[in-house]
Every structure is written in structure tokens, then in C-alpha cells.
Amino acid sequence: MADLYRENILDHYRNPRNYGTIENADISYEDSNPLCGDRVRIDMRIEDGKIAEIKFTGRGCAISQASASMLTEMVEGADLDEIRELSAQDILDELGVPISPARVKCALLGLKVLKSAAYGITDWPEH
Amino acid sequence: MADLYRENILDHYRNPRNYGTIENADISYEDSNPLCGDRVRIDMRIEDGKIAEIKFTGRGCAISQASASMLTEMVEGADLDEIRELSAQDILDELGVPISPARVKCALLGLKVLKSAAYGITDWPEH
Amino acid sequence: MSTHTTTPPGTFDARQVKQDFPILQQTVHGKPLTYLDSAASSQKPLVVIEALDAYYRASNANIHRGVYWLSEHATALYDEAREKVARFINAPDPRSCVFVRNATEALNLVAYSWGRANLEPGDTVVLTLLEHHSNIVPWQIVTAERGATIRYVDIDHDGRLRLDQLDHYLRTERVKLVGVTHVANALGTINPVAEIAARAHAAGALVLVDGAQSVPHMPVDVQALDVDFLAFSGHKMLGPMGIGVLWGRREILEAMPPFLGGGDMIREVTTCGSTWADLPAKFEAGTPSVGDAVGLGAAIDYLTALGMDAVRAHEREIVAYALERLAQVPGVTLYGPTGEDRAGVVSFTLDDIHPHDIASILDSEGVAIRAGHHCAQPLMDRLGVVATARASFYVYNSEEDVDRLADALQTVRRIFGPGA
Amino acid sequence: MSTHTTTPPGTFDARQVKQDFPILQQTVHGKPLTYLDSAASSQKPLVVIEALDAYYRASNANIHRGVYWLSEHATALYDEAREKVARFINAPDPRSCVFVRNATEALNLVAYSWGRANLEPGDTVVLTLLEHHSNIVPWQIVTAERGATIRYVDIDHDGRLRLDQLDHYLRTERVKLVGVTHVANALGTINPVAEIAARAHAAGALVLVDGAQSVPHMPVDVQALDVDFLAFSGHKMLGPMGIGVLWGRREILEAMPPFLGGGDMIREVTTCGSTWADLPAKFEAGTPSVGDAVGLGAAIDYLTALGMDAVRAHEREIVAYALERLAQVPGVTLYGPTGEDRAGVVSFTLDDIHPHDIASILDSEGVAIRAGHHCAQPLMDRLGVVATARASFYVYNSEEDVDRLADALQTVRRIFGPGA
Ligand SMILES: Cc1ncc(COP(=O)(O)O)c(C=O)c1O
Numbered sequence A, B: 001m002a003d004l005y006r007e008n009i010l011d012h013y014r015n016p017r018n019y020g021t022i023e024n025a026d027i028s029y030e031d032s033n034p035l036c037g038d039r040v041r042i043d044m045r046i047e048d049g050k051i052a053e054i055k056f057t058g059r060g061c062a063i064s065q066a067s068a069s070m071l072t073e074m075v076e077g078a079d080l081d082e083i084r085e086l087s088a089q090d091i092l093d094e095l096g097v098p099i100s101p102a103r104v105k106c107a108l109l110g111l112k113v114l115k116s117a118a119y120g121i122t123d124w125p126e127h
Numbered sequence C, D: 001m002s003t004h005t006t007t008p009p010g011t012f013d014a015r016q017v018k019q020d021f022p023i024l025q026q027t028v029h030g031k032p033l034t035y036l037d038s039a040a041s042s043q044k045p046l047v048v049i050e051a052l053d054a055y056y057r058a059s060n061a062n063i064h065r066g067v068y069w070l071s072e073h074a075t076a077l078y079d080e081a082r083e084k085v086a087r088f089i090n091a092p093d094p095r096s097c098v099f100v101r102n103a104t105e106a107l108n109l110v111a112y113s114w115g116r117a118n119l120e121p122g123d124t125v126v127l128t129l130l131e132h133h134s135n136i137v138p139w140q141i142v143t144a145e146r147g148a149t150i151r152y153v154d155i156d157h158d159g160r161l162r163l164d165q166l167d168h169y170l171r172t173e174r175v176k177l178v179g180v181t182h183v184a185n186a187l188g189t190i191n192p193v194a195e196i197a198a199r200a201h202a203a204g205a206l207v208l209v210d211g212a213q214s215v216p217h218m219p220v221d222v223q224a225l226d227v228d229f230l231a232f233s234g235h236k237m238l239g240p241m242g243i244g245v246l247w248g249r250r251e252i253l254e255a256m257p258p259f260l261g262g263g264d265m266i267r268e269v270t271t272c273g274s275t276w277a278d279l280p281a282k283f284e285a286g287t288p289s290v291g292d293a294v295g296l297g298a299a300i301d302y303l304t305a306l307g308m309d310a311v312r313a314h315e316r317e318i319v320a321y322a323l324e325r326l327a328q329v330p331g332v333t334l335y336g337p338t339g340e341d342r343a344g345v346v347s348f349t350l351d352d353i354h355p356h357d358i359a360s361i362l363d364s365e366g367v368a369i370r371a372g373h374h375c376a377q378p379l380m381d382r383l384g385v386v387a388t389a390r391a392s393f394y395v396y397n398s399e400e401d402v403d404r405l406a407d408a409l410q411t412v413r414r415i416f417g418p419g420a
């Protein structure tokens, strides 16, 4: 059995949290990993510098979509500044399974989109 | 001791036969092997389709100069048509020592010049 | 090489062949390795590994011009490898076989050297939607620079080229070159290259064949095909990485300007300019990969001993078996043609599970396949998919490997749940 | 690697090092092989041969994008080799180390990609008369195409560059790039690259260093030298043939268009056009020579264990000894400088005996040297010779080898007779 596909991840993949778009969102950003076609879009509503609402849509592999789903739960209600602190390791820890090098970009696509949305940093998060 | 440098070859190199140029030659041709800078020029006086006189000048390694010298002796007085028959092997036989692949072009430069002079064939003689 | 005594003449036993490949004796994640990614790169038999090893232990030197024994020896080995290549593709003259790094460099060489010297504004280069990026991107670069146009021949429902479109372009545009892959790496389609060449030549166009997926897998004869250029990679045909071949018609290669400049490709260099060496040196600037060429020669010997007809027959059988077995896995969609014109490549999807997820789970079962766009994004766009999973076969794969693939796909379905 | 217990720290015993090189244990024509042609290509220690062997036996696969174990493993090995390269030349970022076939391809990459995008009519590229053809011919091709001019910095009597000429060109022309070899392969001159870079930068020109003869033989630090590009070959530094490196400043490489087009160098390909991948992939189209890169990594480990300062010290000693011994052979003329700025290369002539004759006779004594123009015809023209004989040294050469060379030269004189 593939360790990678723990029930937790498959659950987020099958039942993504915060899935959808926000009309009149304060921030929207979309990006893709052209190597495998994974795509994630994040919409946010900001109140007092905090993420009042966050939604995502996307398509792609289970890892990319599950990690985007987990990420929205992690940052909902958080201060926008806290996103700067969020590291690749935080996401990898949340996924809770070893991610092989070839799949790391799948796992980090959501974070990349979030950081781009919040700060315009378009590099891949270091890990 | 290097087999290649038999007394015969060194003798032709030190005392080249038919060395020099022919004023008002009927045919003159010069070519070089740019890889090593060997250079041979052949002048011929033709009478009744025969090589009445042949002279060469040149510079370069002992193999190229000795083989050119030997060649002039081989063809002096010969019918111009006979030069067409002359093969790379004839020269290599005349040299009488094994010529390694990297030195073959040195050994054949004279023949190449002679064939170019007589027929305008500018390819390297096959062997 | 192992002896193949129990199999009828002209065929071989893939399980015995596999014994010649040290890497395939490994286990991965505790499972036996089932290597199904030979279209990306093949594994190497012991004879090739040993040829490389022996080269560096006993024969290594820079070639050409060295007048000492070791250099002459290395030069002779390099020339011998070139002769083996020429015989393998029935090239009339070894000097027209240029050693390069890989098929990609060979295709770029044609685009840069022939293309930049011959394409004029208003000219057309015809490619196909089955091309690998290596036969697209260089032409995009060069046609943009020269003001020429690229046309892409579309495919039909089965993944076969629409030759009517080719005819249309040949009739209505000033086509200077048709570039076509002999075998499509993403679909396995074997294209009718001889037919395409005949039509292109009738219209005055040259034909460049990307043989990266054909030369390793079937007899390829440049004279019978009557094409103008053939490009392929050693690493996909049991040889080492780092060596590939561009064959071209001698008179065309001779008329082309050089590509890379440097040592050994010149006749004479002065501060005022340079003149070029004869073929093949003109296109082989710098120190070549002599050891890798020698390894490629050993690979060709190995393939020749198996017999290229037998290699093709083996792959025909195994792909037929694979298509049958995979069709039995619920949720599998297969791509590409299903006739005689199908090589040993099977692209598929499974429900709407992303191919990367498929490949990751297969990996945990020891089954190595490729997932992605296979460097054929225009084809993926045309098929309306982002990616596919792809299993590809070679001389060391047997039906057992196909069974392992099919079983592992059932595991994927179990993990993702039916209708996932 | 053998242990070097009897030599003081920071130095090594070349006779012990030689034990690590299987090829050097051979005899040639019944004589022990005395290999003095490392400037053309070096021999390989067992650890490098074994690294190649192990790669193909246990780790081979196409890299990038493969999500199965073998491919990830090969990718990790390839990346690790790149990191070793970066550390070896003190590059700030491994991504700016592009793997190519050899120095020649690296130099062509700069000429084709940077040169074609940046040279305008009226611009000047400054080279030197010490350059190898690989750093001349590509610039002749590209400057002719762009309407730019090449200027060659001359040498003085000792074979040192005339920096006053460099200054003159920098002052009076629109110099966009200065291309200079770090060590002259035909003369052994070590050029003051840091000084040249400072002057070139002050005038707004970039600096391309041909490190083919320096990186293998001395510590080279791209940050200390403050240059913009560095090109070198693996096969001259104990690594396999088929792998070389172009290092470039990241921002310059990023601004450059790609060179070869194909797989792995793209971000996205459509029938309408393509976008490029990030560094280093942008410049590494097609399947790279992963095995050869791994072999280069092993070579770097070997050199690092010896210590590059010790390598340089060893060569300084041996070249001093060689210059002394050869000067004692009547009729020998030595070329090149004789100071601290002299690397382990000795070009010479003997009376008016053609260098090919010298090399052939030396070969029969088991001594392998190079004879010819050393791919530096403009320099030979400048020196007024057609060719020279050249002995070059590396970590496995000891004074014993120099003695054999000197003795064999006496044999040459005996055969040709005094004053021949
Ligand atoms: C100074 C210099 N530059 C470039 C080269 C070319 O190296 P390669 O043939 O490995 O591309 C050489 C090797 O002969 C050289 O000595």
C-alpha cells in the first residue's frame, strides 16, 4: 500500500474544504505547475489584516489538491502577516507523510499560490 | 628503436631525390595537410604523355617528405595514365614499414598532390 | 549475453534477456523492480557496462591527431563504433553518421545549421502533432528567426496522422522540410515514414525523421525509407547516456554550414576566419564522448545478436498482451492506434485519477512508469488531457511485467475507491 | 584512493597516485606507458570508473519528472554532482552551473545564446592569441552574423598577454565581451584573469573565461576572479568524456535566450510558441549524461581529497623539473613563460625535426605526447611555427616520467642524427 495516500489525504482530496470562489474577493491568485498541469486558485476576503474567508478551486493530483485544502484550514482567520512565516515544512508536516522529491512541487503549489497572492513572491517556497 | 624510421626513409628525408622546381613546368600543383602543416609541391614536364621530368619541394615530417621523394623516383618516365593506377598501397609498400593510422596522411600527401596534378582528383587516396 | 536455446530461431526469451541487465535484478520498496519506462531511457546490459569500463581502464585517450598508440587505439574504437551505427541503419557511408549527445542535439543541429541557412521568409516547415518537444522547439526558434511558418499535421481519432493535411500543405505552401517522428513517444503510433518521404520529395521538401523511438525498437533502413535526416539517442537503445546520432544524406550535410565551432571541426583557423573539416568532423566540435560511442557500439552488437526483427516481434506481442490486459481493468482509457502500426508504448488514464497519483502508487508496488505530458504538450492539448500514464516496453520486459502493471492498477483503484 | 602516508600534509606522492589509474599500469610497445598528454585528456582513477559502473548497474534512469524511485534516485545523483561542481569553483548557486558536453559546447552556448542576443553591429569581442579554437571559431561565426568585430590581444616574447593592447581596445572600441583562456593549452601561460576581469568590467564588458586547462589543475574561484562565465570539460579533470560545465552569473544566464530546444528546457509548449524553464534546465535540452555527471562528481571528490593547492604545487614542481631537464637536451627550444605563471604544459621543438616525427619516435619508447598545432593555429602563426611537440603533466606524473621523456628525446636525436 502506498504510504503517501493515507486516509487523511484522500479525504481532503475527495471532500476538499473551503472549495469554491469568493465573489468580490479582496485577493485572488492562480498558478499552475506546468510540468504536471496541477492548478490552484485561491480567493480571500481580508478584514482588519486577517483572512476572514478563504476559498480555493483547482484540479490536479491528489497531493496538490489535498494540500491546498489543508492549507485553507490552516490559515483561515489568521493574520495576513503570519502567511509570511508559513514554511514549506509546515505544509509537509500537515500532510504527515514523506513526500518524494518529484512530488514536492505538487505538495507546495497551494502555498506558492497563497504567498504569491499575499506578497507577490512567485518563487517556489524553499524547503 | 622506432621501426618507422628505417635508414631508407631517413636517407630519402635527408637527401631528397628530384628536389627542386621546374621552370615552365607543364603541370604544377601544391597541397598541404593542414592538421600537421605538411606541404608538398610537384612540378612536371610532360613529353608524349610521359613524365619526362618531375621535381618536388616541400616541408614537413620525414614521412611526408621521404614518401614524396620516393614517389618522384617511382613515376619518373612513366606514362601519365599509369598514375591513375598508382594506389595508396603502392606507396605504403615502397615505404616498407608499417604506417600507423595517424601518419597515413603524411605518407599519402605526395600521391594526393600527384593525382591532383594529373587528374584534378583532390580526395585523399583510398587505402 | 545469455544464450537463448529454448526459444525458436528469430525470437528470444525476454526473461532470459533480463538476466543480462544488472539493474533489473533489484528490488524497489521491497518489490521486484518492474521497469516500464524504456521510452524515456533504456537499461544497459552487462556487455555495455563492461565496454565502458574496459574503455576507461585500457583504451582512453583524446582522439584524432594523437600519434601515440593509445590515441590511435581510441580513434580506431571510435571509428569502429561509427561503422556499427552506419551498418545498423544501413547508411551508405559512415562519414554521414555524426555523433552528438542525443536526439535533441541532432534535431537542433538540423534546425540551426540547415534551417538557418535554407529557410526564407514565407517558407513552411511541416511538423506533426505527434512530435516530441525536441522536434518542435528548435523549429519554433529557427522559423521565428527566419520569418518562416510551421504547420502541424493533425491526427485522427486513432492517433494516426492525417496525410490529407500533409498533402494539402505540400500543395498549397512552399514546404522546405517535413519533420516527423517515426514512432510517437506518447501514443506509440508508427508513422508511415516512407510514404511521407515520397510525398514530401515529390513536392521538393526534405524529410527529417526523429528516430528516437524507432531505431531502438525495429529495423530502420535509411535507404529503404528514402529520407534525408535521421536523429536518435544511444541511451534509449541500451547504450550509455551522452551519445546520439544524426545521420544525413552526404551531399546535404556537406552543403550545410557547421553548427558548433571548435577543435577538430576546422581545416584551418586564422585570425581572419576559418575553413571547415570534412564530414563527420565538421559537425563534431570538441572532444567527443568516445567511451559512450564505444558503449553504443556494444549496444548495437547486442541488439543485432537478438535481431531487430525479433525485437519488433517481441514488442508487437507484448503490446498486444498489454492492451488486452489493461482493457480488462475497469476505468482504464487507452490511447493510440491498435493495429500493426503500434509500437511498444501504452498511454492510458484510469478514471479521473491524476497520472502522477497512479505512478506514485505503482512505484510503491515496484512498477516504474512515466506520468505526464511526455514532452508532447501539443498532442496532450489535442487529446484534451493534461497528462497520461505511460508504460513502455523493451527487450527485457515479459508478460509477467504486464501482469504486475495490471495488478498494481487494481491497487490504485482500491486506494482511490471505485469511481474516484 | 591510495593513502598518502609518507608525504607531508598538503602534498602527495605522484607515484602512489598513479596506482589509482588502471590504464597507467599498461605497457606500450613493450615499454611502460609514460602518459604526458593530459592537457588533451586526462586518465581516470578507479573511483571514477567505478562510479560510472555503479551508476549503470544500480541507479540509471531518465531524470526529472519520473515519479518512480529509480528516476528520483538518478535525479538526486545528478543534482548532487551539480552541487559538487558548484562547491569546486565556489559558485554561489548550483543552478548557475549548466551541464554541457565539454568546454567547446559551453563556449558555443555563450556565443550563440548571449552573443546573438547582445552583439550589435559595431560591437567588439576581444579574444587573445592564446585561445584554443573553441574560443575563437564560435565568435568568428557569431560576430560575422551580427556585424561585430573580433580583436586579438597579442603576446610578448615570453608568451604573456599584452595587457596594454587589451586596455587600448577597451578604451577605443565598444567592447561587449572579453574572452580569455585561463591557462593557454599550447604554452602553459597562466593569464591574470582577475586583473583582466577588473579592467574589462571597468569598461562595461563581460568576461568569459575558458577554464579547460585551469579548473583541472589549480584552485579556481569564480567569485574571487569576479568573472561572468567559466567553461570547462570533465574529461580533462579525471572525469568521463561527455560532460562539461558552463558556469555563468545567474542574472546573466536568466536574461539569455535558450540555446538548444527540446525536452526539459521548456515551461510550456504550444503550437503557437513556447516558454522556458528556470535555470539550469533552460540550457539543458534533452536527456543529459547523468552517468557522466556522476563520474565527474567522483573525480571532483578525488581531486578535493588530494587538495587543489597540492595539485598546483605538484605541477609547479614537475614543470620546473621538466624545463630544467629538457633545456639540457641539445637542440631543444622551449616555448612559454618560465615564472610562477606557468602551468604544467611544456611546448618544445627539437632541431628542425618535425613534431610528428618526434612524437612517433617517443611513442615507440612508450612516451605519449601531443604534436601539432594544439587547436591554436593563430598562436602557432604568431610563433612562426607550424607545430610544436607538447608534454603535459597531471597528478599521476612524477619526475621519472620527465626522465623518460628526456631520454626518449635523446633517442630521437640519435635517429635523426645531430643537427638533423
Ligand atoms: C584551453 C582549451 N579550451 C578548450 C578546449 C576544448 O575542450 P573540449 O575538447 O573538451 O571541448 C581545450 C581542450 O583541448 C583547451 O585546452
Ligand SMILES: Cc1ncc(COP(=O)(O)O)c(C=O)c1O
Binding pocket: C039, C040, C102, C103, C104, C105, C132, C134, C135, C181, C183, C184, C185, C210, C212, C213, C233, C375, D263, D285, D286, D287, D288
Ligand atoms: C520521439 C522522441 N524524440 C526525441 C526525444 C529526445 O530524446 P533525448 O532526450 O535523448 O534527446 C525523445 C525522448 O524522450 C523522444 O521520445
